[in-house]
Amino acid sequence: MTATILDGRALAKxxxxxxxxxxxxxxxxxxxxxxxxxxxVGEDPGSVWxxxxxxxxxxxxxxxxxxxxxxxTATQEELVALVxxxxxxxxxxxxxxxxxxxxxxxEAAVKAALSPDKDVDGVHEVNAGRLALxxxxxxxxxxxxxFVPATxxxxxxxxxRYGIEFKGKHAxxxxxxxxxxxxxxxxxxxxxxxxxxxHSRTVDLPAVCRQADILCAAVxxxxxxxxxxxxxxxxxxxxxxxxxxxxxxxxxxYDEAAEVxxxxxxxxxxxxxxxxxxxxxxxxxxxxxxVAR
Amino acid sequence: MTATILDGRALAKxxxxxxxxxxxxxxxxxxxxxxxxxxxVGEDPGSVWxxxxxxxxxxxxxxxxxxxxxxxTATQEELVALVxxxxxxxxxxxxxxxxxxxxxxxEAAVKAALSPDKDVDGVHEVNAGRLALxxxxxxxxxxxxxFVPATxxxxxxxxxRYGIEFKGKHAxxxxxxxxxxxxxxxxxxxxxxxxxxxHSRTVDLPAVCRQADILCAAVxxxxxxxxxxxxxxxxxxxxxxxxxxxxxxxxxxYDEAAEVxxxxxxxxxxxxxxxxxxxxxxxxxxxxxxVAR
Numbered sequence: 001m002t003a004t005i006l007d008g009r010a011l012a013k014x015x016x017x018x019x020x021x022x023x024x025x026x027x028x029x030x031x032x033x034x035x036x037x038x039x040x041v042g043e044d045p046g047s048v049w050x051x052x053x054x055x056x057x058x059x060x061x062x063x064x065x066x067x068x069x070x071x072x073t074a075t076q077e078e079l080v081a082l083v084x085x086x087x088x089x090x091x092x093x094x095x096x097x098x099x100x101x102x103x104x105x106x107e108a109a110v111k112a113a114l115s116p117d118k119d120v121d122g123v124h125e126v127n128a129g130r131l132a133l134x135x136x137x138x139x140x141x142x143x144x145x146x147f148v149p150a151t152x153x154x155x156x157x158x159x160x161r162y163g164i165e166f167k168g169k170h171a172x173x174x175x176x177x178x179x180x181x182x183x184x185x186x187x188x189x190x191x192x193x194x195x196x197x198x199h200s201r202t203v204d205l206p207a208v209c210r211q212a213d214i215l216c217a218a219v220x221x222x223x224x225x226x227x228x229x230x231x232x233x234x235x236x237x238x239x240x241x242x243x244x245x246x247x248x249x250x251x252x253x254y255d256e257a258a259e260v261x262x263x264x265x266x267x268x269x270x271x272x273x274x275x276x277x278x279x280x281x282x283x284x285x286x287x288x289x290x291v292a293r
Numbered sequence: 294m295t296a297t298i299l300d301g302r303a304l305a306k307x308x309x310x311x312x313x314x315x316x317x318x319x320x321x322x323x324x325x326x327x328x329x330x331x332x333x334v335g336e337d338p339g340s341v342w343x344x345x346x347x348x349x350x351x352x353x354x355x356x357x358x359x360x361x362x363x364x365x366t367a368t369q370e371e372l373v374a375l376v377x378x379x380x381x382x383x384x385x386x387x388x389x390x391x392x393x394x395x396x397x398x399x400e401a402a403v404k405a406a407l408s409p410d411k412d413v414d415g416v417h418e419v420n421a422g423r424l425a426l427x428x429x430x431x432x433x434x435x436x437x438x439x440f441v442p443a444t445x446x447x448x449x450x451x452x453x454r455y456g457i458e459f460k461g462k463h464a465x466x467x468x469x470x471x472x473x474x475x476x477x478x479x480x481x482x483x484x485x486x487x488x489x490x491x492h493s494r495t496v497d498l499p500a501v502c503r504q505a506d507i508l509c510a511a512v513x514x515x516x517x518x519x520x521x522x523x524x525x526x527x528x529x530x531x532x533x534x535x536x537x538x539x540x541x542x543x544x545x546x547y548d549e550a551a552e553v554x555x556x557x558x559x560x561x562x563x564x565x566x567x568x569x570x571x572x573x574x575x576x577x578x579x580x581x582x583x584v585a586r
Binding site for chain 2: 192
């Protein structure tokens, strides 16, 4: 078997075209440009790269990305003051504070300072809580609208657009970070999958993975998940972004896995491009909630 | 094999004695009586029974339980106004709004109106979010202190006191309610168990249950989980409280299960008494956070 590629790059392209239309319509109707404020403290190279990528993607859709850079020496009070100002600024619809933040800054406190309504990265405890409390899809959610972190939201969108059924499927999520693994598990659960969450303490991880109809990897260990950990016909979603001697590789040993799986995301070109596009979607959604009252 | 009984009734008794001391010390030190305000709308018999039970348990510890009853016809605005008043009342450390609330009242909006610091029942989205975001036990939590719903918190306490190891164990939680199943899954995950969440859409539920080292049932279907769904030597935690012709039975077929499991909670006398005592613990903890600054 050679797996169908879940082509995030192609889907992101399709979605960019959809979003161009959506943004144009929005701007015409409300006379407002959906705007994100990206906040960075210091010059972490990954963060610099990511903020530039966001700026480019937003600009390409006719949206705006403000970049607010504080020096490495900025205090938590200064950072929280900036966030508070952006919370109150009606021209800013979404706010993202880039991580990692310098030592001495309490990341949780900074995230908690965000307005949940502008937390387009889905890191605020209120958004995490609403995701955790939300009823399964198809029923009234029972919570107010919320934002989901862009990476798992992008993984779900990719699966949905390729027509993957979730109901009754056994999904195994390897990794339990607050930004990928746990929200991905909760999203799959909402779609009526049976969900298993694994991590570094899981005993016989290969055997657990082999049960997965949908296997999601978010551990940050290059090619940890081997071909013989995968059930024939499974769908494999690789969130891993590992730098191995200058080459980007996922958490899944792609060549082996593609022989066994029915569908698989490549790295790069799978979940990565989807993350970027879901952030754009969240900014438009934030603008809509704030402007279209 | 005949299972060891996880005796919630006996443990609750032990814990009541511990809490008596804790409350006495607290009152002596701060001159403050830990106090919960229980809010009920209407006269749902289960709610009346539960509020009386809370009052009795609190009184027995030297604590106070205020009972605030609104008529069945009360509006959401009246209920939120009462909650807001209790939020601001320094003599009230914990607030619980009983469910079910009458039709026409938006339960989520009422819960969101609670002060998270007084939400001793752990129903506020901020408390749910902190639980979802909290790092595994043993590492800095990365979130502010939070309250967990009393039922799953009681189940965990019962397991802990019986010396159950969680790390690397496969825990299967059947049921995904916001008040039991999902928080129980997150608590087990924090303790480094591998966790599977099942529900009504799970395919071949018996086979999934048979994998569990720790099997938790919270579905509300009398004796649904049979003896042959249980792995020999498993630990079984039954959160079910079902009325079958006037007799209280759990979600697990107890007699069959006790032949296979190593340890099991009876119904009644297992997780039930623990729920009550964990609420007391949460009220003391709330008082401590508010008074001991």
